[in-house]
Amino acid sequence: MSSVLVLDAEYPVTRSTMEAVFSHFTPPVSRTLVKPNLLGGFESHRHVTTHPSLIQALVEYFEQHAIPFTVGDNPAGKRNLIERAKKAGIYQASKGHFEDISEGKRITIESDFFSELVVSRKVLESPYIVNVPKFKTHIQTIITGAVKNMFGILPGEEKSMVHCAARSLTHFSRALVDIYALRPPDLSIMDAVMVMEGNGPSSGNPRHLGKILASDNAVELDAVMAWMMGLSPHDVPMLEYAHHRGLGAIDVDKIDVRGDIQKIPHFKVPSRKLVTFITPVSSRYYDLLAVKPALNRTKCTQCYECVEKCPVSALQRNEYPHINRKKCVSCFCCVEGCENQAMEVPSRARDLFNRLLKM
Numbered sequence: 001m002s003s004v005l006v007l008d009a010e011y012p013v014t015r016s017t018m019e020a021v022f023s024h025f026t027p028p029v030s031r032t033l034v035k036p037n038l039l040g041g042f043e044s045h046r047h048v049t050t051h052p053s054l055i056q057a058l059v060e061y062f063e064q065h066a067i068p069f070t071v072g073d074n075p076a077g078k079r080n081l082i083e084r085a086k087k088a089g090i091y092q093a094s095k096g097h098f099e100d101i102s103e104g105k106r107i108t109i110e111s112d113f114f115s116e117l118v119v120s121r122k123v124l125e126s127p128y129i130v131n132v133p134k135f136k137t138h139i140q141t142i143i144t145g146a147v148k149n150m151f152g153i154l155p156g157e158e159k160s161m162v163h164c165a166a167r168s169l170t171h172f173s174r175a176l177v178d179i180y181a182l183r184p185p186d187l188s189i190m191d192a193v194m195v196m197e198g199n200g201p202s203s204g205n206p207r208h209l210g211k212i213l214a215s216d217n218a219v220e221l222d223a224v225m226a227w228m229m230g231l232s233p234h235d236v237p238m239l240e241y242a243h244h245r246g247l248g249a250i251d252v253d254k255i256d257v258r259g260d261i262q263k264i265p266h267f268k269v270p271s272r273k274l275v276t277f278i279t280p281v282s283s284r285y286y287d288l289l290a291v292k293p294a295l296n297r298t299k300c301t302q303c304y305e306c307v308e309k310c311p312v313s314a315l316q317r318n319e320y321p322h323i324n325r326k327k328c329v330s331c332f333c334c335v336e337g338c339e340n341q342a343m344e345v346p347s348r349a350r351d352l353f354n355r356l357l358k359m
C-alpha cells in the first residue's frame, strides 16, 4: 500500500534526510532517472525550481550506495539547457551526472485529446524514476507538484501541442493526468522546505514550511499538498480526474500519512476568481473569455524567451513582445517561463481594460 512520508528539513537538505526517505521506501537497485523541477534558469534563492541541496543529497546517497543514475530534465524554450541548469544550481549539484533528456520516441496514449505523443526516450528506458518536484501553486492548474512535474517527460515542442489540444483548465488538467499515467514515477520526493504561494509557479511568493514530503504515489502526495494549502483536493481538477482514473486516493483521511501535517495558516492560492471563472467555460468560449497575460515593460529585458515558449505563436518580436489576443490560448507558459516576472496575469478588470484598448 502506498504512503506519504512527512519529514522536518531545512536547507541544505542533508544525506540523513535521504537515509530517512530510503529507510521508509525501498531504494532503487537499477539505473535511476532523477527528474527535478527545472522550470527555467531561476536562481535557487527564488524558490521556483527544486533546491540544489536536495538534488545533491540524492546524488550523494546514490553514489554512496553505488546506484547508477542520471539527473535530467527538459524545460520548454530554446535557451541552452545546461546554462539554465547551472543558473538554478542543479547542474553543479548533479556532480557530472546531468543530462538533456529531450530525445523523444513516439508512443500511443489513452487520452481524449491525442492518440500518440512523443515522450523522452530516457524516461521510457529508465527502470526507476525519482521525481523531485517543488511544493507550489499554479495560476492555471491551481497546484503544481508531483503529477505536473511529469509533464516534463515530453520534449518542448510536444508540450506546445498539448496546450493547443487541451485549452481549458479542465481539459488541460485531464491531459496532464493522461501524460502522468504513461509512466508514473516510482518515488516522488517533494521540496517543501521553501514553498510558493500566490500566483505560482514562478511569480508567487516563497514561504518557509520546513518539510520534505515523499511518496510512492504522486497523486496522493499532491492531494496532501493541496490539503496543506487549505484546498479541497476534489476542487483541483487534476486530482479529481486522477482519482476518477483510479490513480490514487485524494481524501486525506484515506491516505496513509506518516508524519505531522497541518493546514498552512492563510496560505494564498491563485486568484479563485480566475480559477472558478475559467473552470466551467467550455473550450468553445474559452479563448474568447479567458484572461490573457499582460506585459510589464519595466521588468522586461527583451530577451524574447517568451516568444520561443508560446505554443501558438501568439507572441511576436516587436520593440517588446507583442501579444496577439486572438491567437492566445491563455496557457500562461509565457508567465511561468519569464525569468524576470515581466509577464503577468492581470485582474479580470484590468484584462477587460486591455481588451477594450485593442478594439
Ligand code: SF4
Residues within 6 Å of the ligand: 295, 299, 300, 301, 302, 303, 304, 305, 306, 307, 321, 337, 338, 339, 340, 341, 342, 343
Ligand atoms: S516578458 Fe520576460 S521572457 Fe518575454 S522578453 Fe520580456 S523578459 Fe524576456
Ligand code: SF4
Residues within 6 Å of the ligand: 293, 309, 310, 311, 312, 313, 314, 315, 323, 327, 328, 329, 330, 331, 332, 333, 334, 335
Ligand atoms: S501569449 Fe502566453 S498565454 Fe498566450 S498562448 Fe502564448 S504563451 Fe500562452
